[in-house]
Amino acid sequence: MKKKSDRLPPNERRSQLIEATLICLMREGASGLSSRKICAQAQVSVGLLNYHFSSQEELVAIAYEEISRRYHEALKAHIDADTKNQNMPIKTLVSCAFEADIMSPDQLRAWVVFWSKTIDSKLMRATHGRINQRLQNYLIQVLAKSLPNSNVDLQVLAIEYSALTDGLWLDWSLNGEHQSSQLWQTILNQWLHRTLMLA
Amino acid sequence: MKKKSDRLPPNERRSQLIEATLICLMREGASGLSSRKICAQAQVSVGLLNYHFSSQEELVAIAYEEISRRYHEALKAHIDADTKNQNMPIKTLVSCAFEADIMSPDQLRAWVVFWSKTIDSKLMRATHGRINQRLQNYLIQVLAKSLPNSNVDLQVLAIEYSALTDGLWLDWSLNGEHQSSQLWQTILNQWLHRTLMLA
DNA sequence: AATAGTATTGTACGGTCGTTCAATAACGCC
DNA sequence: GGCGTTATTGAACGACCGTACAATACTATT
Structure with missing residues (x-):
């Protein structure tokens, strides 16, 4: 059950996180705007968000x-x-x-x-x-x-x-x-x- | 510096809390919707909100x-x-x-x-x-x-x-x-x- | 194969959140 | 004055929040 590499080039990862953000907001509205929910949607750990975006505000x-x-x-x-x-x-x-x-x-x-x-x-x-x-x-x-x-x-x-x-x-x-x-x-x-x- | 009675009949207290809610929302938008901020605006302790309203949702x-x-x-x-x-x-x-x-x-x-x-x-x-x-x-x-x-x-x-x-x-x-x-x-x-x- | 560099993880921190609840203070009534 | 009743307090709880960070895993280069 070895996982293939789940590393992505920064641009793709950023796009994926943006996409996850839109999905969360469309699904739940204001309560969907949560770093943890967004990262879960992208199947990625919490910390990654602040590696690719300086803050949640910037991501939004x-x-x-x-x-x-x-x-x-x-x-x-x-x-x-x-x-x-x-x-x-x-x-x-x-x-x-x-x-x-x-x-x-x-x-x-x-x-x-x-x-x-x-x-x-x-x-x-x-x-x-x-x-x-x-x-x-x-x-x-x-x-x-x-x-x-x-x-x-x-x-x-x-x-x-x-x-x-x-x-x-x-x-x-x-x-x-x-x-x-x-x-x-x-x-x-x-x-x-x-x-x-x-x- | 004795305080006069700060007790109010339920209807008046409820009105006051509703007023405070509107003030907070008009001042801060979404981030103003907080039980603590609303009670502070009404100069009342946190616990009182749930005495007069069953939940924040009802108050809103x-x-x-x-x-x-x-x-x-x-x-x-x-x-x-x-x-x-x-x-x-x-x-x-x-x-x-x-x-x-x-x-x-x-x-x-x-x-x-x-x-x-x-x-x-x-x-x-x-x-x-x-x-x-x-x-x-x-x-x-x-x-x-x-x-x-x-x-x-x-x-x-x-x-x-x-x-x-x-x-x-x-x-x-x-x-x-x-x-x-x-x-x-x-x-x-x-x-x-x-x-x-x-x- | 070793190394340098980069992407990713998960935990931890300090805060704020809504709500609960025992204690307390003020009231109307006898 | 004493006594139920009712309004009010503030601490406490558990949950979630955004962010920081040291540790780790992966990649590319040599």
Whole structure:
């Protein structure tokens, strides 16, 4: 029963610990944020965490970047794959807003933890600022392509859209429980319909 | 330096502990949720908490009801006081959405904690359901008075409005830092303007 | 094969956590 | 004044927390 080597190059080990962090946060929410639980999830001893990360705060900030990166990539993947709406990508965005890879209650469990940490920690606030800027820029691009001849303020529209989706996710995740996302999807569809009419 | 009696009837002591809980949560966010910190804030010994509340979970659920009740009352107060918009109360709602008594970053600090607990705890989920239902009903009333001849689905509109304000609060509180709420207020104003045009 | 360097382990430390409970102090009532 | 009743105290308990660190196991180089 000899174990093969369980040593990994630092980058891979770090990725594994980040992945374990996201799994714990999505599974348990705030109570999943524990060095011991994260290391157990990664099947690694407690001490290793502080060898690869200077503190839990740093790990959480990096995990926040990672979940945001995945979210961003998932959005791009949906938009790039929807060949019918290449010149109206906001439609794609709206129609996939509640797909499992974009947003699920599990994911929100993790996001809420990140938000609550953002309030307390300077490092997290800086991280959140960067993340938010990147996502907002991408959203503005999407809106610019969708509304080429409109004179509405795209930044304002982008902030409104992301606020609306955040709020709908919250509502869906906290109230919906086992329900489908049907109702919340309808709300988003109607918002888009109105916005396109007036833009 | 004799102390006057520091005994209180149970109801008053309970209120005081609930108040202390809200203060701690608004001041420190998640890390303020500690029996010891709450009792220190109330200038009371640790043991007393479990004399008046069976567990911290119960205290938090009741505090959630309380902050929601205050929020509800603050909304009503604004609407009742705005004599110019008695038949268009949604305008009042929008214009006071970022007033300090309605929503401030401090308040959001507490709400985020309640949301994160709602994910984990059955008791909190039940509480959240009740709170949400009450607020939604009130919002529907407000919308019904504001749009008497409209045939839009008021429940859908109510959910959209509360999701939008939740999202804007989040964005404002996490990004805005020391900024004014000007930008976020503008977004909400424009949303109302569009909604009224089409309703 | 010996060595230097690096990744990993597990224990230990000091703290804080929520909760329990015997002791105590203040109260209303006779 | 004496006496149940009830509110309050603070120490104690066991659990978990993040982190530090000496010891160990693995890898690469010579």
